Amino acid sequence: MARIAIGGFQHETNTFAPVKATYQDFEMADGWPGLTRGDAIFEVFRGINLPLPGFIERARAAGHDLVPLLWCSASPSAHVERDTFERISGDLLNLIRQQPKLDGLYLDLHGAMVSEHQEDGEGELLERIRAIVGPSLPVVVSLDLHANLTQRMLRHASALVVCRTYPHVDLAETGTRSAELMDRLLRHGPLAKAMRRAEFLVPLPWQCTLINPAAALYRVVEESEGPGRAASASFAFGFPPADIAECGPAVVVYADSAVEAEREADRLIGMVNAAEKEFAGKIWQKDEAVRYAIARSANATRPIILADTQDNPGAGGNSDSVDLLESLVTLKAEGAVFANLYDPETARIAHEAGLHGSFERGIGAWCGSPGLQKFRGRFKVLGLGDGNFKATGPFYRGNNMQLGPMALLELGGTRIVVTSRKQQAADQAMLRHVGVEPAEAKILALKSSVHFRADFQPIAEEILIVAAAGDNPVDNCALPYRHLRKGLRLMPLGEAFQGFSATSRT
Structure with a gap:
């Protein structure tokens, strides 16, 4: 039996977003649990689709003794504030120092954290940890599919394990694979490792593993593991709105020998590069999309879904843009539902007005993004909720949602789901909580890029990726990049980044 410390510190940073992540953001529960310490981790995370509970279950089954440290996450946003990063990482480091003897350390990280003072948040954290635990302690890290893999992360972790689905329905499974790899490291010692990068960025909607080419690529990655093959193989798409030098897709392979690791890494990145031209798809403009959805829904038996991807709070958007909402109302999209609008003040006013009450005000566009405007009207209150409910979809599976006061408003035949905490519309329970049955809507406009597909794609007639106002x-x-490495193509088969120019990028 080994004694393994466990913890997590997660943030996905959109360096172009206007609102930074504070300590309070990590303390607060939303779609995931808030900051949790010590033994409470075992109860709070039980049955949730996150890597940490997957690791816990598998490691306990193997007979290991687990030492819970702390776990926290904050909704994707701009940079993590310097003091916040230092406070949380300092707490985590102190907890590690306090342990008299450890045989291993597991961390549930994201892989795309950027703080005000550290371009590579996870790499910095792992370097500090390695300075405490020494060079030989097995340190296994699970990462999100959107991780921007860095050389520091590779150097200081014994193994990096990336999830393989987007929507991320395999997060708990990723924790399980991490525990199995930890067990192997404890039994047989360190593995050789190799990492390779692609030279192009892939927009989030086309990273979806429910469609090709991503679906086919991840099948190959999974099949590359096993007896006589790699001990672990991972492919991370990267997070394009993170303006850092090591942004972008990469593969990492662990094997018994350096030759095997290098050979498999070369093979996998070759397949990624060969698929570059397939990573494209139609982007609909908002009015074009709404007109099409209205016409299509006349004869459809299921909802037409409009993915409001550029205001996706799961990618650092603020979920407060009402650009697409204005099109729905102006073009008279009867039977449409718009979700989720993050607007705590509007939710509060709706609760004051009461069920069937009404009020007039400008909604949305309150977080400060340049160019966004409020949408004014007289809104009727059709439903109210406290924002506390159990998620039912595959992505948020098992989690107790805590979205604060919620309201369902109506204007011009369009219903609007309003929340008091920022959370992308990736679970049907969010709509049902305020009285909407998603399958009965004619049009569903959802603030999400891909995660909504896990729960909503089975009820969709058609899905359109829509470009409306937002920070993603x-x-x-x-995007006005400044820090990418030169030569990285901004889009598949697109122009290469040549370095920041104050005259060409304003």
Whole structure:
């Protein structure tokens, strides 16, 4: 039996977003649990689709003794504030120092954290940890599919294990694979490792593993593991709105020998590069999409889904853009539902007005993103909720959602789901909580890029990726990058980054 410390510190950083992550954001529960310490981890995370509970279950089954440290996450946003990063990482480091003897350490990280002072948040954290635990302690790290893998992360972790689905329905399974790899390291010692990078960025909607080419690529990655093959193989797409030098897709392979690791890494990155031209798809403009959805829904038996990807709170958007909502109302999209609008003040006013009450105000566009405008009207209150409910979809499986006061409003035949905490519309329970049955809507406009597909795709007639106002441009060429490495193509088969120019990028 080994004594293994466990913990986590997660943030996905959109360096172009306007609102930074504070300590309070990590303390607060939303779609995932808030900051949790010590033995409470075992109860709070039980049955949730996250890597940490997957690791716990598998490691306990192997007979290991687990030492819970702390775990926290904050909704994707701009940079993690310097003091916040230092406070949380300092707490985690102190907890590790306090342990008299450890045989291993497992961390549930994201892989795309950028703080105000550290471009590579996870790499910095792992370097500090390695300085405490020494060079030989097995340190296994699970990462999100959107991780931007860095050389520091590779150097200081014994193994990096990346999830393989987007929507991320395999997070707990990723924790299980991490525990199995930890067990192997404890029994047989360190593995050789190799990492390779692609030279192009892939927009989030086309990273979806429910469709090709991503679906086919991840099948190959999974099949590359096993007896006589790699001990572990991972492919991370990277997170394009993170303006850092090591942004972008990469593969990492662990094997018994350096030759095997290098050979398999070369093979996998070759397949990624060969698929570059397939990573493209139609992007609909908002009015074009709404007109099409109205016409298509007239004869459809299931909802037409409009993915409001550029205001996706799961990618650092603020979920407060009402650009697409304005199109739905103006073009008279009867039977449409718009979710989720993050607007705590509007939710509060709706609760004051009461069920069947009404009020007039400008909603949305309150977080400060340039160019966004409120949408004014007289809204009727059709439903109210406290924001506390159990998630039912595959992505948020098992989690107790805590979204604060919620309301269902109506204007011009369109219903609007309003929340008091920022959370992408990736679970049907969010709509049902305020009285909407998603399958009965004619049009569903959802603030999400891909995660909504796990629960909503089975009820969809058709899905359109829509470009409306927001802080997560679907075309990476629209982002004013400064720090990418030169030569990295901003879009598949697109222009290469040549370095920041104050005259060409304003």
